[in-house]
Amino acid sequence: MINSTEFAQRLQKIMELYQLTASAFAESVGVQRSAISHILSGRNKPSLDFVLKILEAYPDVELYWLLNGKGPGPVKESNEETADLFNSSTTPQPPVNKESYDSEDKITHSTPNGNSRKILKVVVFYDDHTFEEISK
Template sequence: MDEYDLNATSFADAIDVGRSSISHIISGRNKPSLEFVMKIIAAFPEVELYWLLNGKGSFPKKTIVNIPPRKNDENQLEANFEEKKQSEQKDTPDSIEQIFPNQSESRTSSNSEIEQIVIFYKDGTFKNFLP
């Protein structure tokens, strides 16, 4: 309202709501409804929704121009993805000892019983064995 030098009455008229709605929101009696917020955004498209809801961000809204990637950029994105995928595969441990280095000790006490054995395969499948 301050930005456009509007009083409560003219602001209510601009967003097509009742004047009492503005009065109640300004006084703190009521919180704005989603419909109320959407009317503000419709009447003033330069108002950033996040700024309006949270008081953070920028006002007026900064326009972001979406430029489609060039063909070379798409190829570079695919190459970066493949490189990241390969580096993640290199970091994958080959054995249970690499995952749990301090847990590879033998448990042969007479009180220990095997509850289940699960074998995981590299293709993402597994087999579950119950004694």
């Protein structure tokens, strides 16, 4: 029999390891967000289907560890290459002339075609899969 409290703690460890919120974890596994919430709070016990979806989405998670807490837990490999949208380039870039960026007096403020445009909203995305909207 699965101890729901301990299972919830192991589920929390998986989410922390992959730096996922409950919502992002639910999406990655393919279940409702409420299912994660109910299991973490102890309201519901995990179903077989739920456990199988976790194992399918996260193959490094061992079934025996997930159910009983015995055996090796999941370990995120440090040599794992992850795509970083901001640090990788898909096309070769020409070398940058550093001198052109060092001079502040070359910076001018202009509006193309004389149109005055204003920023209405800025959206900031964080690495924990959350975002913040800043509106004027």
